[in-house]
Amino acid sequence: MNRIPKRTLVFGVLCLLFIFALFLRASTAIIVEDLMADLAVPAASLGLMSAGFFYAYAAAQIPVGMLSDRIGVRFTVFCFGLLGVAGTLLFAFSQSIGMATWARIITGAGTAGIWIPALKYLSTEYRPEEFATLTSIINAIGCLGLLFSTYPMAVMVELIGWRYSFVLPGLILLLFTILAWFLMKPRPEQEIKAGKEITDDPKVHQEAAVTASGIAGKQFWKYSFFWPFAIWAFLVYGVLFSFTGLWGASYLQDSFNISRETAGTHLMFISIGMICGGLFWGILSDRYLRARRPVLLIGTAGMLLTWIALASFTNYPGPILTSLLYFAIGIFSITFLINIGCAKELFPMEIAGTAMGTVNAGMFIGVAVFQGVSGYLLDYFMESRSAFLAFRAIFILYIVSIAIALLMVFLMPESFPGRIKKPASP
Secondary structure, eight states: OOOOOHHHHHHHHHHHHHHHHHHHHHGGGGGHHHHHHHTTOOHHHHHHHHHHHHHHHHHHHHHHHHHHHHTOHHHHHHHHHHHHHHHHHHHHTOOSHHHHHHHHHHHHHHHHHHHHHHHHHHHHHSOGGGHHHHHHHHHHHHTHHHHHTTHHHHHHHHHHHHHHHHHHHHHHHHHHHHHHHHHHOOOHHHHHHHHHHHHTOHHHHHHOSSOGGGOOGGGGGGSTTHHHHHHHHHHHHHHHHHIIIIIHHHHHHHHHOOOHHHHHHHHHHHHHHHHHHHHHHHHIIIIIIOOSHHHHHHHHHHHHHHHHHHHHOSSOOOHHHHHHHHHHHHHHHTTHHHHHHHHHHHSOGGGHHHHHHHHHHHHHHHHHHHHHHHHHHHHHHHHHSOHHHHHHHHHHHHHHHHHHHHHHHTTOOOOSTTSOOOOOOO
16 A cells, blocks of 8 residues: 655645634634624724734734745744644633733634645646646645635534534644644755756746745845735735625624524635635646736635625625625635746745745735724724615725725736746836
């Protein structure tokens, strides 16, 4: 019987860790009403609490990228994984909004140490032309965490309460973090060799947009071609997870008097869309289009049309259409994976983790900003008018933001290996 390659086992445990990272990121959406009642806070305070997770996640991205580049994936994943466990358990036993906010900040910082190290691992262990497909696979598996945070989470909360619904995943995250530590057991000379085997490929160097000699890790953001990708990530991811991670269920509950379980079922279709879209877009980009920009263009245009459709309804559109629209949010928004891959392809291997971490930081700053602003809009309009009009204002914010993101696509250079044209220096 053939042994499973070590890199496949490591890839598998990184996928498992990412499942829980995404679960912890989005699971508060299903308990909004419980938190407001249990902690006695308005929507704006809850929005700021939730935003704390994403600010911390964003702040950790550049250090995580640098640590992944310099000390390796194993130590980065282990240390940040333990931090995520601590934050999750603290949140489960929080008795005030202040304590809950600090718990979410710690959880955000901790779970930040999984995705970028995973991408760094893929960069060193697999060939460049496989990157988008493998990134799509790990994200598709990880999106099971988003799926579990919807209807299954609603059922679990009903059965054991929201607090113990965080204790259980916290303990499982601890087990997988320890497993990752013992499974990797890297030897430094092997890690260096694995990276060298890829980065010394003459074809890879010929296709690179920027060489290591021409750009320092601390200076890559000075290149103008970097910013359309960063701004796009800020807007698209900010919209996606301000809705998926906080307001997606309460929108249906407050606007149309939908039950928690039904809202959770609809929210689950965003996760299903992300799983399907993650696999589809990566394969389409790598194997058929052999390009990145067309995928980002299609995805962004699809997002814009979806949010326009949602903003146009004045009554509950029914279970089928609602689920289809939530599915569309997921399948079009998941093109952010391709955007992250572009950052990896436009910069040399030596700073790939830092470059991807910076783009990822912009994504989570976007979520924090959008959650805070949307929470303010919700409080303002609910106090003077109604929940329906409050969410209509939020959707207008989303539409304008995605329209700007669509403009950013036209400013992006193509980054697919073999089709890169070296961008101008700053």
